[in-house]
Amino acid sequence: PSGGAFAGFRADAFLGNDRLCAGTASMTPGLARCSGAKRNHLHNRQVVLLVVGIVASFTMAIIGLAVCRAVGRDRRRSPLLPCEPNTRGDYPRISQRELYEATGGFEQSRLIGGGRFGRVYEGTLRDGTRVAVKVLDPKNGGGEVSRSFKRECGVLRRTRHRNLVRVVTTCTQPDFHAIVLPLMTNGSLESHLYPRDGGPGRGMDLAWLVAIAGDIAEGLTYLHHYAPVRVVHCDLKPSNVLLDDDMMAVVADFGIARLVKDMGDDDNTGSADPCNSTAGLLQGSVGYIAPEYGLGGHPSTEGDVYSFGVMLLEMITRKRPTDVLFQEGLTLHGWVRRHHPHDLTAIIARPWLAATDAMLSVAQANNVVIELMDLGIACTQHSPPARPTMVDVCRAIALLKDSSSS
Structure with a gap:
C-alpha cells in the first residue's frame, strides 16, 4: 500500500525482505520498483498457451479415435482384405x-x-x-x-x-x-440315400454299402485310437459324410468335435484345448445322439460308436431315425430288433439284396446285410460299455469285404 503506516517506514525497516517492491518512486525509498503489470501479462500468456495446448491435444485425440474406428469398420466390411496368415506353411494364404x-x-x-x-x-x-x-x-x-x-x-x-x-x-x-x-463332387451320403427324384441312388449296390461303411469306420478308428490328439466327433450323420470323385467316403464337419488328452480316462473329459469345450451345445443331431448324452454324459468314443450304429442301420433300411414311423418311444434300433431275425425282408432296402455289382447270390447278399445289421444293433446298445470299439467295427467290416469278394 502507498499510504497509511507504510508511508512512514524507513528503508531499513524492510531489510531482509528481498521480494518486497514499491509501486511508484514516491513510495518508501530502498525498495525495488514493482513490475507487476509485465509479470501478470507474462503469467496470463503462459496460462493461455497451456489451455490452448490442452484443447488442441484433446481435439487431436478425438479425431484420431474417430479415424481408427472408421478404418476398423471399413476393414471388417471390406471383402478385399487379406486373411490372417496360417501358422503352418503347408496351407496357402488366401484373401x-x-x-x-x-x-x-x-x-x-x-x-x-x-x-x-x-x-x-x-x-x-x-x-x-x-x-x-x-x-x-x-x-x-x-x-x-x-x-x-x-x-x-x-x-x-x-x-x-x-x-x-x-x-x-x-x-x-x-x-x-x-x-x-x-469340393466333393458326389455330394453327401444323405443325398445318395435320399435322392431328390425318390429313386435308388447312383451306384448303390451291396459292395458300395460295405465300402462306405468301411470308409467311415476307418476314419473314426483313426480319430479315436491313432490320431496325434484323439478326437470325438460328436455329430456323425449321413449329411456329414462326403463322397469324393472315386465315391470314397470322408468324414467331415468337426464343428462340435471334442479333443481329448487320454482315451484311457474314465470319462474322456480331458480337453487338449479350452476352445474345444462343448459345454452348452447339443452333442450331435436328433436321432443320432447317444442316450447317455441326454442324461448329462460327457462326449465319448462310445457316443460316436452309437451314432455310427444308427447310421449303419439307416443305410440298410433307408429309414431316417426321425421317421414318423418311430413314435411313442420306438427307435430305429428298436424297430430293427422287432423284425430281427425272422422278418428281415420287411426292413432291408431292396437295392442291397439285388447285389448286381457284387456278383453274389441272393443268399450270400442276405448274409452280408444281416451281419451288417447285427453290427449296427451291437453299436446302438443302450449301455455304452456294451458297444464295440471302432477298432472292432473296422475289423468286422474288413472280414465282410474279404468274404464278399471271395
Whole structure:
C-alpha cells in the first residue's frame, strides 16, 4: 500500500525482505520498483498457451479415435482384405477378396449346404481349384461361432487321414470366418440315400454299402485310437459324410468335435484345448445322439460308436431315425430288433439284396446285410460299455469285404 503506516517506514525497516517492491518512486525509498503489470501479462500468456495446448491435444485425440474406428469398420466390411496368415506353411494364404470372387460374391446360386452356424458355397479359385467355402455367420451363433471355428480348425490341423476331409486353408477376420475345403463332387451320403427324384441312388449296390461303411469306420478308428490328439466327433450323420470323385467316403464337419488328452480316462473329459469345450451345445443331431448324452454324459468314443450304429442301420433300411414311423418311444434300433431275425425282408432296402455289382447270390447278399445289421444293433446298445470299439467295427467290416469278394 502507498499510504497509511507504510508511508512512514524507513528503508531499513524492510531489510531482509528481498521480494518486497514499491509501486511508484514516491513510495518508501530502498525498495525495488514493482513490475507487476509485465509479470501478470507474462503469467496470463503462459496460462493461455497451456489451455490452448490442452484443447488442441484433446481435439487431436478425438479425431484420431474417430479415424481408427472408421478404418476398423471399413476393414471388417471390406471383402478385399487379406486373411490372417496360417501358422503352418503347408496351407496357402488366401484373401477374403479371392473367396468373394471364387463364389460370385457368395451368391445364392452357389449355395450347396448350410447348418447351425453358417453356409457352404461352391467356388473356383484363381488357379482353377474347385472348392467348398464354409462361411460361419456370427449373427446366428454369437461367440459360439468363433469357438466352433477354432474347434474345427484344431481338429483339421492335428489330423490327417484319407477318410477325413482335408482342409485347403482357412480365412479369418473379426467378422468373417471361413474354412476352404476340397469340393466333393458326389455330394453327401444323405443325398445318395435320399435322392431328390425318390429313386435308388447312383451306384448303390451291396459292395458300395460295405465300402462306405468301411470308409467311415476307418476314419473314426483313426480319430479315436491313432490320431496325434484323439478326437470325438460328436455329430456323425449321413449329411456329414462326403463322397469324393472315386465315391470314397470322408468324414467331415468337426464343428462340435471334442479333443481329448487320454482315451484311457474314465470319462474322456480331458480337453487338449479350452476352445474345444462343448459345454452348452447339443452333442450331435436328433436321432443320432447317444442316450447317455441326454442324461448329462460327457462326449465319448462310445457316443460316436452309437451314432455310427444308427447310421449303419439307416443305410440298410433307408429309414431316417426321425421317421414318423418311430413314435411313442420306438427307435430305429428298436424297430430293427422287432423284425430281427425272422422278418428281415420287411426292413432291408431292396437295392442291397439285388447285389448286381457284387456278383453274389441272393443268399450270400442276405448274409452280408444281416451281419451288417447285427453290427449296427451291437453299436446302438443302450449301455455304452456294451458297444464295440471302432477298432472292432473296422475289423468286422474288413472280414465282410474279404468274404464278399471271395
